[in-house]
Amino acid sequence: MTILQENLLLVPGPTNLSARVREAMAEPQMSHVGSEFYESFTEIVKLARYAFRNENGIQFVFTGSGTVGMESAVVSTVCRGDRVLVVDTGYFGRRLTLINQAHGAKVDELLYPDGAHATPEDLRKKLSENKYKAVFMTHVETATSVRNAIGDLVKECRNAGVFSVVDSVCGLGGEPLDFDRLGADIVFTCSQKAIAAPPGAALLATSKEIQDYFGKRQDPIESYYMNLLRWKPVMDDPKIYLATPAVQVLRAVRVALMELKEEGLEARWARHHQLGEMVRKRVTELGLPLVADQGFRADTTTAFRVKNGTSAAIQKTLEQKHHIVVARGISEDRDRIIRLGHFGILTLDTLSRALDSLASVVEDVGAVDRATVGVPTLH
Numbered sequence: 001m002t003i004l005q006e007n008l009l010l011v012p013g014p015t016n017l018s019a020r021v022r023e024a025m026a027e028p029q030m031s032h033v034g035s036e037f038y039e040s041f042t043e044i045v046k047l048a049r050y051a052f053r054n055e056n057g058i059q060f061v062f063t064g065s066g067t068v069g070m071e072s073a074v075v076s077t078v079c080r081g082d083r084v085l086v087v088d089t090g091y092f093g094r095r096l097t098l099i100n101q102a103h104g105a106k107v108d109e110l111l112y113p114d115g116a117h118a119t120p121e122d123l124r125k126k127l128s129e130n131k132y133k134a135v136f137m138t139h140v141e142t143a144t145s146v147r148n149a150i151g152d153l154v155k156e157c158r159n160a161g162v163f164s165v166v167d168s169v170c171g172l173g174g175e176p177l178d179f180d181r182l183g184a185d186i187v188f189t190c191s192q193k194a195i196a197a198p199p200g201a202a203l204l205a206t207s208k209e210i211q212d213y214f215g216k217r218q219d220p221i222e223s224y225y226m227n228l229l230r231w232k233p234v235m236d237d238p239k240i241y242l243a244t245p246a247v248q249v250l251r252a253v254r255v256a257l258m259e260l261k262e263e264g265l266e267a268r269w270a271r272h273h274q275l276g277e278m279v280r281k282r283v284t285e286l287g288l289p290l291v292a293d294q295g296f297r298a299d300t301t302t303a304f305r306v307k308n309g310t311s312a313a314i315q316k317t318l319e320q321k322h323h324i325v326v327a328r329g330i331s332e333d334r335d336r337i338i339r340l341g342h343f344g345i346l347t348l349d350t351l352s353r354a355l356d357s358l359a360s361v362v363e364d365v366g367a368v369d370r371a372t373v374g375v376p377t378l379h
């Protein structure tokens, strides 16, 4: 297939790559044994610490998508029969439940309708009713673009003496997050979202407490690869072989993390906030209701409602006429939700032009429907 014109990716991952990141992938194939890899990997772990603001905990980077990060966190934490709580604010909360169940955990859910955010009061109540091994929660729910107040939620877990695990796949690098100050036991993300690298690397930070527990748990961790006990020594000494890393992806991750550091984490958060504000303003002006609760809207991604049945036409027209790729709702919301990812290297200028295109397509396909305002759906 010949690509005539490059698409602008406005999907919630994977995202657009900088020229330097692309060039890094085109460099000669690197071996995972040898000083070039060892040095480069050591630097990646250091840069990942910067992106997570993780000086005190353990830092992981290994090959896999975000789901590998999720499953590593789950399988390393739970033993069969353990009772856990999942704060389910959407599709990816539900995935946390499914992964926990796959590993034999008994899952209670703190379930919210699509667009709603989790509250510390609800969590406190749940935590007072049962003793849980761990609480799993999503920072930015990519299906609805709700940004949960993870600081408040993690605090409740700490007060109750329960491990807290945060999926920040759609947050880290674009939304303020400070691992050391947050006090969570595990935070994970992956390479293809706000870090702006290609898919293929899972990045996690763990607290010393949970890492100690991994070493002491009664039943062994029921995974060879997705095992945070096994990966830890590799992070300290990349000469240890556990599995062949996706070396070209890691080349790109290194450069993407360097670019993140060059910009500076706080400047990057501020830019993402401007991107988020621009999308929310422009989409709202078009008469398209945002899915997420006010005050809990992510800066990295935005989901909005369109007239039922028009999302496919919007997606197709934007790609064919404007070379812009957007996502539709996940699962049963496919036909009435459009999701935009606005993170990574995206500039305000590029976003503004893309939103002009969106406006013209919305008009062309007649996607505004005021009847969709405020219709909450349970996922």
Ligand code: PMP
Residues within 6 Å of the ligand: 012, 013, 065, 066, 067, 068, 070, 092, 138, 140, 141, 142, 167, 168, 169, 170, 190, 199
């Ligand atoms: N969690 C969240 C919040 C996500 O948005 C995604 C991916 N969209 C995942 C987990 C899973 O990541 P991956 O598709 O890379 O496995």
